[in-house]
Amino acid sequence: MIAKVKPINQVACKDCILSTLCLPIALKVEDIDTLDSIIKRGKPLRKGEHLFFQGDTFSSIYAVRSGALKTYTTTDDGVEQITGFQLPSELVGLSGIDDEHYPVSAQAVETTMVCEIPFERLDELASTLPELRRKLMQIMSKEIREDQQMMLLLSKKNADERIATFLLNLAARFRRRGFSSQAFRLPMSRNEMGNYLGLAVETVSRVFTRFQKNGLIDANGKEVLIKDSMTICSLAGGKPVNQANDSLTG
Numbered sequence: 001m002i003a004k005v006k007p008i009n010q011v012a013c014k015d016c017i018l019s020t021l022c023l024p025i026a027l028k029v030e031d032i033d034t035l036d037s038i039i040k041r042g043k044p045l046r047k048g049e050h051l052f053f054q055g056d057t058f059s060s061i062y063a064v065r066s067g068a069l070k071t072y073t074t075t076d077d078g079v080e081q082i083t084g085f086q087l088p089s090e091l092v093g094l095s096g097i098d099d100e101h102y103p104v105s106a107q108a109v110e111t112t113m114v115c116e117i118p119f120e121r122l123d124e125l126a127s128t129l130p131e132l133r134r135k136l137m138q139i140m141s142k143e144i145r146e147d148q149q150m151m152l153l154l155s156k157k158n159a160d161e162r163i164a165t166f167l168l169n170l171a172a173r174f175r176r177r178g179f180s181s182q183a184f185r186l187p188m189s190r191n192e193m194g195n196y197l198g199l200a201v202e203t204v205s206r207v208f209t210r211f212q213k214n215g216l217i218d219a220n221g222k223e224v225l226i227k228d229s230m231t232i233c234s235l236a237g238g239k240p241v242n243q244a245n246d247s248l249t250g
Contacts, residue, residue: 012036034125035132040116041065045108051092054105058096060116064088067112068187071104072195082196084146085109085188087173094140109187154198157237162197163207164235167217171226182229186222 012033040060044067045051051062054074069086083104086092096102097119126133153165175181186193194204211217216232218225226232 034129038118038121038125040118042114042116045112045114047108047110049108051106051108051114052102054102056102058093058100058102058119060118061091061093061096061122062106062114062116064090064092065113065115067108067110069106069112069114070109070188070192070196071106073104080195082192085192085196087187088177091139094143109189109192159197159199159203159207160210161235161237162199163193163204163211164232165237166193166197167224167226168232168236171229181226183223183225186224189222 051069054072064086066088068088069092070082071084071086071092072080072082074080086106092106092114093102095104122132122136126136153162157165170184170186171181174184188196190204190208191201193199194201197204199207208217208219212219214228214231216226216228218227
């Protein structure tokens, strides 16, 4: 008899390969089912579809299960500014707690699955599970730290240093999820990367070309291979990939 494999949108928290990275990491085995009972899992978002829009009433936070999202703000004159990218196991929507409205829009940059966690029910659950509340506070503290690091990145680093830092950050995040930190696929476009880093898309392309010419990376479309991680780390002013933390996740 062939065992049936559940679709990813039906996999429970305790069976999810991301459970050691996401909110359940804070919980005892017997408490994971309680968290799982409040989570909603819907259909995949296709590339370009929105999870929520800037100004929508805040109701839930979301954990990325597969794929990737970008968050962005839109100015009064319609200019889009990307504020971050979210990869599997990362949360989006926490910034809406304060004002009870989402201050950013969240859009899929590729086919993406999310777990919706209604905040009122999560808050109630966190009041009875101190480990869960502590984990939420750690995640929010991490977001504050990342905002500060992003301000430093944009104010102090040149184009080469910004892109090296961005690649190093992605490498660390992929490594944490059990994937290669040397060879990975960029979920975002060069234009989206430039928007996030405060660089023109032409500048991003020139830096990638220069990195390839100097033997630091190989890049084919969205596929990237880091060939000289020590130089990339030196440019970024950080630690080697196998020691880097997950900063600048947005």
